[in-house]
Amino acid sequence: MPQSAVARALEPLMLDKMLAVCTVTELEVLYSARDPAGYELDALHLRSDFLHLPIDADVQERALHVQGMLARKSQHRAVGANDLLIAACAEVHGATILHYDRDFDVIAEVTGQPSLWVVPPGSVS
Template identity: 40%
Template sequence: MTGRQRASHREIANLPLDEAHLADTSAWSKARNSPEIAPQFDDSTRRGMVATCDLVALELLRGAQNSERFAKQSRLLGVLRQCEIGAAELQRARQVQAELAAAGHQRGVKPADLLIAAAAEAAGLPVLHYDHDFDLIAGVTGQHARWLARPGSLP
């Protein structure tokens, strides 16, 4: 697709969500930067279909341009369903990392993604993402991971 040929959000996005998902930082970032997807992502968020966890919040808030934006984003994230990352999720992330290592994939998956996937799994939620790491993780855990949009369809 060239710069002049823009696909509609229906052609590229896996939105709107019909069940709650823990949205990875990659999903937030791509949704915010895509005029075709942002309205559907925002609608899913308003309807309570988007959850977060402390690690995603930390990553998102790191990008706040100033203290006012930080406070506003923090408030917005604070009203979403929160998935915990505690000792059990840390242990699960290490277990999945060991299983990935046995398959030769331990170096390809970021530790943050392992923790986010573990939090989603513990909460019984699929992960909404735009990151191949979650396909590798799902191959080990069997958990559901959903691409925000077709891989490679978003800049």
């Protein structure tokens, strides 16, 4: 099977240990596991191949603050709680969000934090 565009984009960053996840990201990835063996393999991969950023009190407070910023623009329902926590975690820890989800663009518009599409929008089916 040919390597996907997303895998090609992520591989060099992963090899250089430049990718990070937080617990929310892990939960979202592991939710998609098809069976117990796949779950365990994915969990091992996440723990061994990615840096881990904690979701601490500062991250939680930032997520709430950003949701408030969005509410003042009547956009607080445009972004889910998980994406708010992931974005806040990246921002608090000085990381760039690498994503394939327009919600992170909405967040970045109010926070000014760095956010990059892993591949161009609309290029993955």
